[in-house]
Amino acid sequence: MPDRDTLIHIYTTMVRIRAFEEKVEELFLAGKIPGFVHLYIGEEGVASGVCASLDRSDYIVSTHRGHGHCIAKGASPRRMMAEILGKSTGYCKGKGGSMHIADFSVGMLGANGVVGGGFNIAVGAALSAKMRRSGQVAVCFFGDGASNRGTFHEAMNMASVFDLPCVFVCEHNQYASTTPSTYSVSVKDVADRAVGYGIPGVTVDGNDVLAVYEAAREAIARARQGGGPTLLEAKTYRIKGHFVGDPERYRDRSEVERWREKCPILRFEDRLRADGVLGDAEMEGIRSAAHQEILEAVSFAEESAYPDPDDAFSDLYASCAQGEGCGI
Amino acid sequence: MREITFSQATLEAMAEEMRRDSTVFILGEDIARQGGIFGQFKGLPQEFGYERVLDTPISETAIVGSAVGAALTGMRPVADMHFADFVTCAMDEIANQAAKIRYMFGGQARLPLVVRAPDGVIKSAAAQHSQSLEAWFVHVPGLKIVIPSTPYDAKGLLKAAIRDDDPVLYFEHKALFAMKGPVPEEEYIVPIGKADVKRPGRDVTCVTYSVMVHRALEAAEDLARDGIEVEVVDLRTLVPMDIDTVLQSVRKTKKVVVAHEACRRGGAGAEIAATIAEEAFDYLDAPVVRVGTMDVPVPFSPPLEARVVPRKKEIVEAVRRIV
Numbered sequence: 001m002p003d004r005d006t007l008i009h010i011y012t013t014m015v016r017i018r019a020f021e022e023k024v025e026e027l028f029l030a031g032k033i034p035g036f037v038h039l040y041i042g043e044e045g046v047a048s049g050v051c052a053s054l055d056r057s058d059y060i061v062s063t064h065r066g067h068g069h070c071i072a073k074g075a076s077p078r079r080m081m082a083e084i085l086g087k088s089t090g091y092c093k094g095k096g097g098s099m100h101i102a103d104f105s106v107g108m109l110g111a112n113g114v115v116g117g118g119f120n121i122a123v124g125a126a127l128s129a130k131m132r133r134s135g136q137v138a139v140c141f142f143g144d145g146a147s148n149r150g151t152f153h154e155a156m157n158m159a160s161v162f163d164l165p166c167v168f169v170c171e172h173n174q175y176a177s178t179t180p181s182t183y184s185v186s187v188k189d190v191a192d193r194a195v196g197y198g199i200p201g202v203t204v205d206g207n208d209v210l211a212v213y214e215a216a217r218e219a220i221a222r223a224r225q226g227g228g229p230t231l232l233e234a235k236t237y238r239i240k241g242h243f244v245g246d247p248e249r250y251r252d253r254s255e256v257e258r259w260r261e262k263c264p265i266l267r268f269e270d271r272l273r274a275d276g277v278l279g280d281a282e283m284e285g286i287r288s289a290a291h292q293e294i295l296e297a298v299s300f301a302e303e304s305a306y307p308d309p310d311d312a313f314s315d316l317y318a319s320c321a322q323g324e325g326c327g328i
Numbered sequence: 329m330r331e332i333t334f335s336q337a338t339l340e341a342m343a344e345e346m347r348r349d350s351t352v353f354i355l356g357e358d359i360a361r362q363g364g365i366f367g368q369f370k371g372l373p374q375e376f377g378y379e380r381v382l383d384t385p386i387s388e389t390a391i392v393g394s395a396v397g398a399a400l401t402g403m404r405p406v407a408d409m410h411f412a413d414f415v416t417c418a419m420d421e422i423a424n425q426a427a428k429i430r431y432m433f434g435g436q437a438r439l440p441l442v443v444r445a446p447d448g449v450i451k452s453a454a455a456q457h458s459q460s461l462e463a464w465f466v467h468v469p470g471l472k473i474v475i476p477s478t479p480y481d482a483k484g485l486l487k488a489a490i491r492d493d494d495p496v497l498y499f500e501h502k503a504l505f506a507m508k509g510p511v512p513e514e515e516y517i518v519p520i521g522k523a524d525v526k527r528p529g530r531d532v533t534c535v536t537y538s539v540m541v542h543r544a545l546e547a548a549e550d551l552a553r554d555g556i557e558v559e560v561v562d563l564r565t566l567v568p569m570d571i572d573t574v575l576q577s578v579r580k581t582k583k584v585v586v587a588h589e590a591c592r593r594g595g596a597g598a599e600i601a602a603t604i605a606e607e608a609f610d611y612l613d614a615p616v617v618r619v620g621t622m623d624v625p626v627p628f629s630p631p632l633e634a635r636v637v638p639r640k641k642e643i644v645e646a647v648r649r650i651v
């Protein structure tokens with residue numbers, strides 16, 4: 001059992017992610033967000049449970065559904081929100097949007113629009129950490145759908161043969177877009193695939209944040225001590241559509257409702273209450289602080305300016321400020 | 329003539345070819361149960377079954393790779409890439425395998441394979457969901473490149489691509505799927521390798537394809553009000569390229585703008601401009617002008633995206649520069 005501060009930190013992270021995502025959904029439906037957004041609602045236990053054992057200097061590699069990973073790793077909701085609204089104060093100055101948020105200052109190496117694009121970047125970060133003897137760990141978040149990319153295989157094998165400090169966290173939320181994992185994944189538990197790479201494979205209930213926390217803590221500690229990679233699978237569920245606006249014709253409402261009852265936040269609240277860690281009033285305080293924080297993030301984002309159109313030409317090459325202006 | 333959408337036109341092409349030839353099948357992500365992001369596969373599994381309309385795992389390498397293997401052994405697969413950006417995940421299968429197998433093995437094999445790739449900029453989809461990558465494949469001998477602009481051409485060319493015995497990359501711009509246009513009820517084919525003059529004009533030739541055809545037509549409309557007549561040549565296929573139609577137009581107008589949504593540097597426009605310079609240099613009264621997306625990844629924020637992607641305005645300006 002983690003100490004009280006850790007428990008409160010985990011709870012706060014989950015609640016902040018939920019508040020952020022609910023606001024993003026609202027803003028998207030109000031037509032304020034360009035592009036498309038993928039929400040993490042219902043899956044908060046995974047990022048919160050895993051990142052609780054990471055240091056600021058550790059790395060994570062994220063996915064198209066990355067807002068939760070960002071917040072859990074310590075990114076600022078203000079700059080995330082500004083990015084999602086396409087503003088110049090956003091993490092990527094408006095160049096990235098929801099699907100491409102990164103905060104290198106907290107080791108968040110980027111969301112990814114390409115499913116399975118992150119596996120080997122995580123392997124590289126772990127390789128680099130090992131070569132630099134830095135003691136850092138790289139965590140790669142990925143979906144059940146992503147586990148079917150060829151990149152998965154190459155990453156697992158190489159991380160294993162090089163004994164890299166890498167933890168692969170499968171967010172098994174039952175669907176890849178409209179496709180159920182029962183249809184497209186060859187095994188019931190993605191963690192079973194670890195056998196093929198000679199690494200530990202662990203499956204936990206992803207909506208039980210403490211189970212995620214314990215399994216991740218062990219895997220991260222092993223990686224840090226030179227024990228090599230782990231494939232950790234968290235079984236969870238995407239409560240919202242694949243993207244905001246998804247007609248969701250591929251699943252029954254009753255299925256969604258069943259999973260709603262397993263909400264990782266409500267479950268954790270029951271636990272915290274039962275164990276006497278937090279009372280209702282304290283939890284309410286944490287929730288309202290989170291809402292306040294997100295409201296401020298929205299004001300910040302809305303008041304921020306759009307980038308100057310010519311900023312489109314900056315940041316292409318490290319060797320010159322203006323890609324177009326420097327003869328490249 | 330009845331009007332249907334680009335998406336419906338491609339759907340009809342698929343259905344007609346699947347009815348005609350039982351070896352035609354399609355595979356890709358979220359196509360059978362969902363019907364495709366643009367509804368372009370709706371109803372196919374109901375008519376042809378889930379074995380010929382295959383939902384695959386997220387495995388682009390396997391989608392294209394298995395299509396290559398199936399094509400080699402008697403089937404006519406159509407592989408859907410979801411977004412053209414993800415062809416990168418099947419580059420070996422396209423460039424090293426599909427493009428080379430027939431030649432490398434001395435003509436023993438045929439590869440009747442179509443890779444469908446929805447491309448282009450739409451609604452702030454950002455850097456990894458907005459690309460137009462046709463030029464990469466123009467550079468690989470052994471592939472054919474089809475890139476239609478209207479529902480009529482989309483249908484006729486998709487049918488031709490499916491019947492073709494060589495690997496064809498079929499690029500369909502995401503912004504075109506909802507566009508309506510006349511499509512006859514009767515069956516027809518648009519041959520691969522034939523350009524189409526979408527608007528005649530005597531002053532400037534605009535050589536273009538895909539979504540830019542429509543922007544060129546809008547530009548031509550505007551310029552006509554000032555007495556400038558632009559001839560819009562829709563290439564429709566890049567390999568093989570109907571350079572005769574282009575040269576015929578250039579000999580008449582003596583001025584050329586080449587326009588595409590892919591980025592300018594190393595784009596198909598460079599190949600077109602170079603060919604015009606080689607074949608019709610003496611006819612030219614002005615340098616060939618290229619219009620394309622600025623050479624940066626497509627940024628997310630609307631003002632940034634608008635800044636780098638060429639529309640009617642950029643074509644009008646390019647024409648004005650040389651008339």
Ligand SMILES: Cc1ncc(C[n+]2csc(CCOP(=O)(O)OP(=O)(O)O)c2C)c(N)n1
Nearest residue numbers: 065113114115143144145146175176177414
């Ligand atoms: C290589 C690639 N193929 C297809 C897509 C389109 N796509 C985006 S998200 C997605 C589903 C991903 O499923 P999963 O990995 O389970 O993650 P989840 O969305 O469930 O979090 C698909 C097919 C993509 N972005 N990249």
Ligand SMILES: [Mg+2]
Nearest residue numbers: 143144175176
């Ligand atoms: Mg999933």
